[in-house]
Amino acid sequence: MKQKKFGAVVIAALLFLVACTGSPSSKEEGRQEEIQEKKTDRAYRVVAEQLRTPWSIDFDGDTVYISEREGNIVQIKNGVMTRQSVHTNKPVAQIGEGGFLGFALASDFQDSGNAFAYHTYEQGKKLMNRLILLKQEGSQWRESNVLLERIPGSNVHNGGRISIGPDEMLYVTTGDSGEGELAQNQESLAGKILRLTLDGKVPADNPNAGSYVFTLGHRNSQGLAWNSKGELYSSEHGPSGTPGGHDEINEIRAGSNYGWPEIIGDEQQEGMKSPIYHSSETAIAPSGIAFDDEDHLYVATLRGQKLYEYQPENDSLKVVIEGEGRLRDVKIHNGRIYVITNNTDGRGVPSDQDDRLLVLESFH
16 A cells, blocks of 8 residues: 655644533633644644544534534634534533544534534443434534433443435444444344434334334444445444454445344355455554545544545555544545544543644545
């Protein structure tokens, strides 16, 4: 694999912003900082710094929104960054891999101010996850409706990616919550890709009547993306320990079983689908994924610490960005690749500037 050469201008952001879920700081909530420019020898720009374990990227026109695992949303608009507090009816539990994770603006966001979010919470002595509707109110966000609760959670394997599909349905990845057998249990919401209407109902054309389950047999999927043909793909974390690795890219088909924990890698079993790509015994821990206009698939990786382009013609990954540490999410918007680092998630080695939003201007 050949690494692309880099060279360009950095825009560095200074953030001195404090906000917390449920109890915003009266002094610093909504505080704004103007973005300043610096030079670098790389081919991408840094448009935000000192993000707090960022998880998801979304866009409203040229305005960028980023969720932070502790329970904030960062807005970047017209060169100004604002950390906005999020008020949920049940407190966000940032425990282990849990917290304020998936985030997606509603299709009518400019009119409604609505967005969807997925977060971990405590239910008694257990960790759970819930899917909620938020409404933007100035520099704050407030929960206006709960769509789904009691999704099994843990300090590991919470899934958490959410996205609105081309069919205007809401797709949600859930992890197996550290209990692999739940991924094969049709009655459990763990280890699945779920499909809901935008008001939280079960779609009439879901594979099983009355069930949110779209696919099953997932360990910990954290990436969802559609190509220009409307075909859905996901990324998937493979097993830990021995054998390790076997991280996956899957083509998602309604009602299919993707095998965890019964099969990994190239293993086959009747009624189960094998991935279109797996990393063999090398662990890369793929997270967010995105297609460009030419249907090239980009994969942000945590353990791999690289942004890859998947090349189906030779079943390989080509390095696009490396040397920035752990990468959590990738989005493509107006011909640019946006990537967030995740060096402050407890498993990276953060610099004083981490975490950061990187923008790659030219990639072909």
